[in-house]
Amino acid sequence: MRQYHQQLHEWVSLPEDRLNPHRVPQQLPVEDGTSRSVVCMWDGAVSANSHSTAGLILKDEGGNVLLAKGVFFPNIVDPLVAETLGLREGIQWCQALGIHQVRFEGDAKVLIEKVNAKDARDGRVGAIISEILSLLEVNGGFRVRFVGRNSNRVAHSMARKALSLSQTSYRLYDLCLWVGSRI
Template identity: 60%
Template sequence: MRQYHQQLHEWVSLPKDRLDLNQHPLQQSLDLGGSFSVICMWDGAVCADSHSTGGLILKDERDFVVFVLGLFFEVMDDPLVVETIALREAIQWCRDIGLAQVQFEGDIEILIDKINAKDARGSRVGAILEEILHTLDIHRGFNV
């Protein structure tokens, strides 16, 4: 129970958005500009009321959660589109805060296969995939 309460307290105290980063900066061990590597787990989901949600969790080298960010998308009912946009947002967020080495992990194999094959053709998310591939080309330390 003590461990549960400690983890709950740590989760509640994490920064939840960019404004909250000013009050609760990322842990000092997180080197935002160096060769430090973090894991960014992303996910997206279509909800029953025709909106969609997603988010990302950023973990450090000790596997500790150091940041969470929730996403909300209006009127989207295609799970592939939602997952792709959630990944794009995660990549852009990590780029914007200056991370140099990020391993992105998600649970949608078809999207990950397309990215690893560098193939945006023949997909209803082709334009978003091209944007993701372009960003990954520029930021060589980002891997999906």
């Protein structure tokens, strides 16, 4: 409970304007063709209601949060799959933002060992790891590194927060489909 309250306090204490995934910061860490290194922390979370999410936090060299994003994965209940999809989403996100030097940090040790060993022989996540390896090959400045849960608390909190909010979004999506089918 103490860890939960600490993480909740950490999440609530982050400035809301820094966590808006639709707001692009004034100054991304790419200036005049030269790129500075950033860290993309990611973590996955699984709900008992047959869905999962990933939390992505983009930080500059000084540890300041640049962007944050929660991603919803319907019908995914395997934590390894959620973590793997979260890493792939983070790589694609940084690539789309035009950032060329990124250190991806997560607490999924098995996944990170597979990615760094370039081992895509896994029945559950092998195809996704193959995609990740292709993306890493194209983006030579991207690295994946293991960090413990304590170092990844903010991304963990983001994934948990997205998990709790996704149910509302999912119902809204269902409602839109239902209304659309009636028109």
